[in-house]
Amino acid sequence: MAKALDGLKVLDLTHAYNGPFCTTLLADNGAEVIKIESPKGDQCRAWGPIDNKSGESGFFAFLNRNKKGITLNLKTEEGKAIFRELVKDADVVVENYRPGVMKKLGLNYEVLKKINSRLIYAAGSGFGQTGPITNRPCYDIVAQSMGGMVNLTGFPESIPTKVGPSIADNVTGIYLCVGLLMALYNREKTGMGQVVDVAMLDTIFSLLENAIVIQTMTGKTPERQGNIDPSIAPFDIYKAEDGYIAVGVGNDKLWSIFCELIGRQDLITNEKFITNDLRCKNYVPELKNIISEWIKDKTKKELEYMFDEAGIPCGPVLNMQEAIDHPQIQAREMMVHINHPTIGEMYFQGCPIKLSRTPSSVDTPAPLLGQHNEEIYGQYLKSKEEVASMRERGII
Amino acid sequence: MAKALDGLKVLDLTHAYNGPFCTTLLADNGAEVIKIESPKGDQCRAWGPIDNKSGESGFFAFLNRNKKGITLNLKTEEGKAIFRELVKDADVVVENYRPGVMKKLGLNYEVLKKINSRLIYAAGSGFGQTGPITNRPCYDIVAQSMGGMVNLTGFPESIPTKVGPSIADNVTGIYLCVGLLMALYNREKTGMGQVVDVAMLDTIFSLLENAIVIQTMTGKTPERQGNIDPSIAPFDIYKAEDGYIAVGVGNDKLWSIFCELIGRQDLITNEKFITNDLRCKNYVPELKNIISEWIKDKTKKELEYMFDEAGIPCGPVLNMQEAIDHPQIQAREMMVHINHPTIGEMYFQGCPIKLSRTPSSVDTPAPLLGQHNEEIYGQYLKSKEEVASMRERGII
Numbered sequence: 001m002a003k004a005l006d007g008l009k010v011l012d013l014t015h016a017y018n019g020p021f022c023t024t025l026l027a028d029n030g031a032e033v034i035k036i037e038s039p040k041g042d043q044c045r046a047w048g049p050i051d052n053k054s055g056e057s058g059f060f061a062f063l064n065r066n067k068k069g070i071t072l073n074l075k076t077e078e079g080k081a082i083f084r085e086l087v088k089d090a091d092v093v094v095e096n097y098r099p100g101v102m103k104k105l106g107l108n109y110e111v112l113k114k115i116n117s118r119l120i121y122a123a124g125s126g127f128g129q130t131g132p133i134t135n136r137p138c139y140d141i142v143a144q145s146m147g148g149m150v151n152l153t154g155f156p157e158s159i160p161t162k163v164g165p166s167i168a169d170n171v172t173g174i175y176l177c178v179g180l181l182m183a184l185y186n187r188e189k190t191g192m193g194q195v196v197d198v199a200m201l202d203t204i205f206s207l208l209e210n211a212i213v214i215q216t217m218t219g220k221t222p223e224r225q226g227n228i229d230p231s232i233a234p235f236d237i238y239k240a241e242d243g244y245i246a247v248g249v250g251n252d253k254l255w256s257i258f259c260e261l262i263g264r265q266d267l268i269t270n271e272k273f274i275t276n277d278l279r280c281k282n283y284v285p286e287l288k289n290i291i292s293e294w295i296k297d298k299t300k301k302e303l304e305y306m307f308d309e310a311g312i313p314c315g316p317v318l319n320m321q322e323a324i325d326h327p328q329i330q331a332r333e334m335m336v337h338i339n340h341p342t343i344g345e346m347y348f349q350g351c352p353i354k355l356s357r358t359p360s361s362v363d364t365p366a367p368l369l370g371q372h373n374e375e376i377y378g379q380y381l382k383s384k385e386e387v388a389s390m391r392e393r394g395i396i
Numbered sequence: 397m398a399k400a401l402d403g404l405k406v407l408d409l410t411h412a413y414n415g416p417f418c419t420t421l422l423a424d425n426g427a428e429v430i431k432i433e434s435p436k437g438d439q440c441r442a443w444g445p446i447d448n449k450s451g452e453s454g455f456f457a458f459l460n461r462n463k464k465g466i467t468l469n470l471k472t473e474e475g476k477a478i479f480r481e482l483v484k485d486a487d488v489v490v491e492n493y494r495p496g497v498m499k500k501l502g503l504n505y506e507v508l509k510k511i512n513s514r515l516i517y518a519a520g521s522g523f524g525q526t527g528p529i530t531n532r533p534c535y536d537i538v539a540q541s542m543g544g545m546v547n548l549t550g551f552p553e554s555i556p557t558k559v560g561p562s563i564a565d566n567v568t569g570i571y572l573c574v575g576l577l578m579a580l581y582n583r584e585k586t587g588m589g590q591v592v593d594v595a596m597l598d599t600i601f602s603l604l605e606n607a608i609v610i611q612t613m614t615g616k617t618p619e620r621q622g623n624i625d626p627s628i629a630p631f632d633i634y635k636a637e638d639g640y641i642a643v644g645v646g647n648d649k650l651w652s653i654f655c656e657l658i659g660r661q662d663l664i665t666n667e668k669f670i671t672n673d674l675r676c677k678n679y680v681p682e683l684k685n686i687i688s689e690w691i692k693d694k695t696k697k698e699l700e701y702m703f704d705e706a707g708i709p710c711g712p713v714l715n716m717q718e719a720i721d722h723p724q725i726q727a728r729e730m731m732v733h734i735n736h737p738t739i740g741e742m743y744f745q746g747c748p749i750k751l752s753r754t755p756s757s758v759d760t761p762a763p764l765l766g767q768h769n770e771e772i773y774g775q776y777l778k779s780k781e782e783v784a785s786m787r788e789r790g791i792i
Contacts, residue, residue: 004578007585017605029578048627049606049613058609109752128750131727136704141623142711145633145642148719152560154550160633160640160713162623163559164548165605171563174570179749181577182400182425186754188584189403194753202748205719205730209413209561210445212731213454215716216743217445222716227537227558231444237541237556244556246541308532315538317556320611320618323544323601331527334601335608347612352598353575354524356505357590358582 003030004358008184010034010092011083012067013074015042017140017166018124018200019096020063021173022180026092027066028351028360034086034376035067038074039394041369054342061340061366062348069367070376071396074105078395083107085381087115092180096124099134109195119193122180124172128199138200143168147204152211155226167207168200175203233279234258234287237317238295244317245300247291247307252276257310262294340365370396399426400754404580406430406488407479408463409470411438413536413562414520414596415492416459417569418576422488423462424747424756430772431463432479434470435790437765450738457736457762458744465763466772467792470501474791479503481777483511488576492520495530505591515589518576520568524595534596539564543600548607551622563603564596571599629675630654630683633713634691640713641696643687643703648672653706658690736761766792 008031012023015037027033035042047059073079084107087093093112095102102108102123109121123129126138144150144162154161179196187193205212211222227246229235235248249258252275259267267273267290272282279287295303300316307314318326324335336350351360373396377387390396404427408419411433423429431438443455469475480503483489489508491498498504498519505517519525522534540546540558550557575592583589601608607618623642625631631644645654648671655663663669663686668678675683691699696712703710714722720731732746747756769792773783786792 002586004582006582008581025574047606049610051613058613059606062606062609127724128728131724133724137707137709138711139631139642139644139646139709141625141631141633141642141644142709145640145713146711146719146722146724148714148716149559149561150633150640150642150713151715154557154560155554158551158554159623159635161550161557162633162642163545163563164550164620165545165603165607167559167563167567167603170603170605171567171570174567174574175749178421178570178573178577179751181574181581182749183751183754184581185404185577185584186400186402188581190398192753194751197750197752198748199728201724202728202730202750205725206745206748207561207563207566208716208719208745209566210443210455210458211561211716212720213458213742213744214445215720217447217454217739224560227555229537235535235537237537237546237558239555244541244546246535246537246546246558248535248537250535311533313533313535313538315534315542317541317546318544319547320544320604320607323542323604324608324611326542328523328527328529328542328597329601332524332595332598334598343613346609348609349602349604352594352602353571353578354593354598355575355579355590356593357588358579 002358003360004355005029005031008032008092009090010094011036011086011090013093013095013097014124015096016044017063017169018172018176019094020044021170022122022124022176023067023094024063024065025174025177025351025353028362029355030358033067034372035064035069035367036072037069037369039071039396045369051343056340056343058343058346061343061346064366065338065362066364067367068372068376069370070373071370073395074107076395078390080106082381084115087112087119090116090119091184092120092122094122094176094180098137099125099129113193117192118187120180120183120187120196121193122176122196124176124198126200128202129197140166140168140200143200143204147201148208148211149204152208152222152224154224156224160224168204171207172198172200172203228283231280232276233283234291236288238292240295240300240303241297242299245295245303245314246317247312247314249312254312255279258312261306261310261312262291264290336362338362338365341368398754399756400751401425401427404428404488405486406490407432407482407486409489409491409493410520411492412440413459413565414568414572415490416440417566418518418520418572419463419490420459420461421570421573421747421749424758425751426754429463430768431460431465431763432468433465433765435467435792441765447739452736452739454739454742457739457742460762461734461758462760463763464768464772465766466769467766469791470503472791474786476502478777478791480511483508483515486512486515487580488516488518490518490572490576494533495521495525509589513588514583516576516579516583516592517589518572518592520572520594522596524598525593536562536564536596539596539600543597544604544607545600548604548618548620550620552620556620564600567603568594568596568599624679627676628672629679630687632684634688636691636696636699637693638695641691641699641710642713643708643710645708650708651675654708657702657706657708658687660686732758734758734761737764
């Protein structure tokens with residue numbers, strides 16, 4: 001079936017997480033993504049979970065589906081020459097080395113654009129390709145901390161809390177994808193490529209929504225608020241008999257319905273709770289206690305059913321197995337199967353972007369190290385014997 | 397200066413947060429985004445912070461910069477006719493109504509594509525355009541809870557914790573942008589538009605990285621781990637004298653350097669900490685206590701300087717003011733000024749996607765309600781008198 005990015009050729013120099021997350025979006029949508037690893041392989045091939053039988057990384061296998069894999073030693077002159085050859089008819093190069101590495105290799109954009117002026121060069125990094133700390137090493141937790149996210153997550157009485165999953169990494173990958181697609185659109189009009197530069201720090205900072213304007217307009221520094229929303233009440237996560245459930249009562253109409261549902265019509269006319277502003281002010285401890293008491297001996301399922309019938313937005317806090325099994329996740333094909341050559345049957349996330357005429361799909365498993373060397377090098381560049389010789393000499 | 401999406405015409409029916417976040421990325425990069433509000437205005441115009449003097453929403457002003465604003469009552473026949481007229485030469489429609497609303501209005505994709513077969517129709521929603529709970533109302537906190545993010549954030553001994561900022565909303569907006577740009581690329585090749593469907597629930601689920609493969613490959617359900625990384629140690633957020641700092645020691649080489657830095661060379665050969673695996677096993681309480689003791693009476697600045705000199709990834713937990721003032725955020729132009737007609741001088745986030753040849757920029761403030769009615773309707777469709785009459789009759 002046709003896919004949106006059919007015909008797009010991507011040279012993928014990325015490793016670990018943010019870069020590969022970008023190229024996964026491209027590969028799921030039909031781009032030919034050629035993942036270029038050093039002969040030692042992407043560090044992510046050692047990241048858990050590791051399959052007992054094959055020793056293969058489940059993380060790598062999930063993150064690199066639909067891509068082709070070749071090895072290439074970019075520290076050798078012959079390796080560099082091969083890469084420059086591949087660049088000639090590539091549309092996009094994606095990399096997430098520390099800024100400066102590609103220049104040191106002599107393969108930065110200024111060099112590559114002379115080979116192919118239509119090339120789009122997308123670079124993900126911790127702090128960006130410019131600025132006073134451009135070269136500093138970065139992890140997700142560092143970008144989350146410095147970008148302001150950690151200070152806004154968690155409870156006021158507790159310590160600042162990082163977001164569990166690595167959102168600095170994966171959202172950087174998504175932005176990188178936005179940027180290179182914009183550059184592609186522009187190239188269709190102008191014929192010229194350019195550099196796309198996305199930083200994990202900038203990414204986190206961009207996700208803080210109104211916290212920044214609160215700071216600049218009011219001078220007050222927003223602080224973490226746990227699970228409540230400072231401007232809507234009730235809006236919280238409550239403890240049910242068998243777990244937790246999120247409930248949001250966003251306006252006065254829902255508030256009336258909510259009060260009737262919990263059998264407390266008296267609250268509707270209680271002057272402490274009559275407007276959303278007052279509910280926010282008087283939420284802790286009185287209103288929170290009333291609701292917590294009512295919820296605590298009911299099951300999540302029971303509550304979800306009741307709130308849903310009443311039209312009140314709610315949702316249980318699901319763990320991984322529960323989320324995987326949820327009928328909506330299933331119906332949306334957010335879990336997909338693939339048969340991996342050494343791990344065997346695998347089951348992981350599908351693609352969240354649903355295109356009606358050119359749907360994404362997971363068609364091929366992640367490549368074994370150098371799996372497509374013969375295909376790619378043979379097809380474009382070299383004889384069988386040359387490929388074998390390159391391997392012996394550590395070029396691939 | 398030329399921008400990547402110059403010439404792209406976007407009809408923006410979005411409100412609140414996820415949809416507008418998508419169209420901001422488009423507008424920052426040169427698309428003509430025409431924000432179409434009901435004559436009552438986007439609900440987000442009432443969201444804090446509110447400017448005391450003008451009563452204008454800082455949230456709205458930040459989120460809708462670079463867009464034009466018109467009003468249109470899509471519940472009237474005349475309003476629908478005008479919208480269909482606008483669709484004729486539009487490239488993209490973006491909306492984030494509850495699924496079914498556009499169909500009820502008679503303005504769903506099946507109708508619009510007959511007017512313009514090249515149209516790309518991008519829809520953001522809580523649960524998606526399909527599936528058993530497609531029509532259920534959703535808030536960010538609900539998507540974060542059901543998608544598995546809340547269960548993975550926070551401390552094992554504490555309750556599940558939502559991510560402070562609304563990441564279900566804003567990442568859904570970014571994915572929507574990815575999808576519509578892919579559809580645009582495809583349209584350049586095929587001449588045909590299509591629907592892009594992104595759900596907040598799917599978005600959150602897609603961000604869980606290896607938590608899903610851990611579940612499916614090992615059968616073990618991952619749980620929240622606070623600020624540590626289960627597979628790297630030391631990797632945590634520590635309390636310094638004047639705040640918190642994140643530090644990650646990702647490999648054995650860094651571990652040696654780290655031990656020397658804290659004056660504990662003895663730990664390098666201590667058999668409890670000799671490999672990363674052992675450090676993970678023996679991190680709590682012994683190693684954590686040693687490091688916490690060493691860090692607690694030093695300042696963030698002092699620590700940052702020392703770790704940086706040693707090449708150990710680290711970063712202070714910054715609050716909003718500190719993040720805004722950080723030299724890297726400043727150098728990256730992640731804060732921008734704009735002069736708003738009623739609020740005055742404003743200062744908020746810039747664009748995290750840096751394109752070298754066609755840089756994004758913030759050029760115009762968010763529109764006042766209906767500010768561009770005369771321009772848009774006058775330019776394309778109506779005489780001055782007709783526009784005035786439409787306003788009187790509540791069409792715009």
